[in-house]
Amino acid sequence: MPRPSRSLSFLMPLLAVVSVGCASATRMSPEDRASLDRSLSGPDAEQYLRVSSYLTPFFGDASKRLLTPYPPEDVRLLDDTSGRPISPGAIQATVPAGTRVRITKVEFPTAWVVTERVLYTPRSWPWVYVTVEGAPAGEQVVLVLPPNLDRPDAFRTELEKTLTPHSLKDQLAGFSAAVQEAVRTKKLVADMPADALRMAWGPPETVRRSLEGTARNEEWRYAGERRKAFLTDGRLVRAEEAGTSLLP
Template identity: 65%
Template sequence: MLARRLLPSLTFLGLAVLAAGCGNYTRMAPDTRASLQRTFTGPEAVQYLRISGNVTPFFGDGSKRLLTPYAPEDVRMLDDSSGKPINPGAVERTLPVGTKLRITKVEFPTAWVVAERVLYTPRTWPWVYLSEEGSANAPPLILVLPPNLEQPNDFRAELEKYLSPQNPKAQVDALAPPVRDAVSAKRLLTNMTAEAVRMAWGPPELVRRSLEGTSKNEEWTYPGGRRKAFFTDGRLARAEESGAPILP
């Protein structure tokens, strides 16, 4: 009986000790974090996907799912002991552009939060918890944002790469049917606009711009460098995966 009464206290004490040993991985002030939490779980809770997103396992945490615009092999959030990126797991399903979501929690990596998170997860990054309309009992979707967000505008800028409070239905409906289908399936087609490519593959990690005569060229490189998209005058000219062309 005594052991059962002591167990919660010992668990709390263990977490407190662990938290004391963890650094605080957020530079955002507590009142700013609280304000963002109130805003994005209150008046701005309802959001729509600006990109088609993959739903995968959440690394070592079976109670959650990762929402990412990238293929699992391109996710760069955790490394193994040899420094190689850890794959979160195979794609379980894809959510198309315009999927309606609700933000249920905004969680910053304070020392206490990091101590409570599952070890094999991106514990030191900010997490945005999302629920999908009509899936109340499903595991929460986690959108992981980059670390070291210092100001509210930094947080908003990152969030707006993936979510919008405005339904993009009109923008999606304006796409030609083959392009619309490709975007929903996260595929690319020759002559896609840059915005359609962004919807399908998500935001690039690196953009290089150049001029060739009167033509404006862009090269988009995605995390890990495996995927690249090449544009001429705002239209997709070619795309590669591991150096091999992939456009039909």
């Protein structure tokens, strides 16, 4: 057997270090990953935003933008050395619920992919690349999904919190003009229904439910508990952001 060339021998220790230092961060099988990518960037590529979302910088990668339902203060994708969340950057645009998007690629954090990604990014999370209707052509927009999604159905469940294959036109048309505007601008108005609240603010991290007589109460808490929304019988009655009331 021929001996490795001098240059290849030099690279082998380096490649070994890279492979050890950047272990794969996905537990999904290669077959399932490939199947999801083919489906979601092929026949299932055409989607709509289920939730009004922000476009922000993508942390340390200037070539991409982050698509997120949450304001930068509530994004929990990357921590500093003290364990504090790092903001991706200031809001650059708001994309209303119902906007058409197209999935162009699903990228899982394999060892090689993690190595190739910019260090100052959520490298160990799955990335879904999308094009957003109305955004500049060729712009790389990324929706980041939670890590450790080991089954295709779990992956799709997470994806469907932000995207849907169905148009929201009829659902949005069923809201009052004030609620439609609130959803479009990611604001809140009193008495908006729970579906509209979810479209405006995104899905909460936790929901606390209680009964008061015949009234059904819910408290929606978002990441870091900086934002809270309170509903009675499926309608918004109170909301807070950083301890400040948002409704008259």
